Amino acid sequence: MKDRACIVGIGETKYVRKPGSGMTEVQLHLQAATRALEDAGLTGRQIDGIIPSPYVATAEQLAANIGAATLRFATTVHMGGASPCAALPIAAAAVTQGLADYVLVPTGWNGFSSARARNVVASDVKSLPGATIARDYYVPFGLTAPPQWYALIARRHMHEYGTTAEQLGCVAVAMRKHAQLNDNAIMRGKPMTIEDYMLSPMITAPYRLFDCCVETDGAAAMVITTAERARDLRKTPVYISGAAAAQPHPADEIFNRKDIYEAGMTIAAPRAFAMADATPADMDFAEIYDCFTFEVLQQLEETGFCKRGEGGAFVEGGRIELGGDLPVNTHGGLLSEAHTLGMNHIVEGVRQLRHEAGKRQVKDAQIGLVTGWGDFGDGALAILRR
């Protein structure tokens, strides 16, 4: 499957918090989708595959609205924030095997003004695969929301490996710095120093406010087709060189994994890099799902940029900032651009490889990584190249 499918269209809505998008989530998905079609130079009629995200717009709704009259492939990935990235190997397989010619993947929500993640997880047992376990064994003890789940893992890592608050802060500061170069970033115009980070209020120790991503209203979308078709379309094709998704064991319960740091990424990353015939050292940039700062360190470790326990040292000294060895989240990430369940990471990866990233362009970017992280540590990644 290496390099046989391409991302050919990307689209985003405006990313906003107060006073909210003023649109329904279906409208947001459709706005992002139609912008992705326009970007690709395609019409809705040409879309014959859709991978809708869970719970928002169905494939039927999306197809009816965009005029996809010959829909013949539709499936949904239930991996929370890993879903957009996990859709990449599925869409690539679908187009290369002839199940569809053009696959549309929209994602987004009114994550600020409507159903906020913290409320959904504790109140809706259908919100994620492990939600009944959370209801019966986590929520009665006050473990109600994602930052609390992951703060527990972060503290253990700090104990075992000496990871520090300042190192988590390096992640938050880098994302914020990059957001200053992005007109659509929620945190544009709000620069932050490491001192600001350390003074931000504790939410669920060791996580401070600035360890947590920005709940956002907005949506993003992409279109995938074969490499052959991609050459006839409007924009520089971005090739899916390697892609994989996986779940840790058990996937629906966080604290009884034999290896507490093993995530879906641990299993998926070697497969994706092998498919791409590439190594982490080859990456010109990485757009890493940053729901919280520690998850960036964990994914840097589990994807093989550094050894287990070395993530903290890896992010120090500006290494993950633009101009550093491995620019991470050049758009500002979930921490400082927006939280569209990670589709914005794929969109940014495509922009970088098309050399459309303007002031935040990684010079001569040829190959890069995008990741997704969801539910209780499901993971997905793709190695993209121009």
Next chain:
Amino acid sequence: MSYTKPLPALEGHAGDFYGWCKKRELRFQQCTGCGTWRHVPRELCAECGSWDWEWMRSSGRGTVFTWTVAERPLHPAFADAAPYTPIVIAMEEGVRLLSEMVDCPHDQLVIDMPVEVVFDDVTPEITLPKFRRAG
């Protein structure tokens, strides 16, 4: 004053788990095929594939594996509880349990500190297993 925090649903195996807690016994499933203890409850043993298991009594003893201090509650039912301390206990039997400490301020918590179970009758129907410092 009535108890207003969320409660487990007493369905299936969770009903049995909390039923034992109400009797002041912390029990986990143990596979009769290979002896592996497990939590949360499952239908099959992931190690050996056996469908056979029993609710076996835990020693109730374990050590602190990790914790977080919830300083800003993220659920309205816990608004008055903050700061509180969700904690993961590594039980002697090898399973890990998410719970709460009853007697230890978070600034005195230490990873690997020994703890033991206590039972908190939060409602007439539900008893939650919580932990205190061990001897």
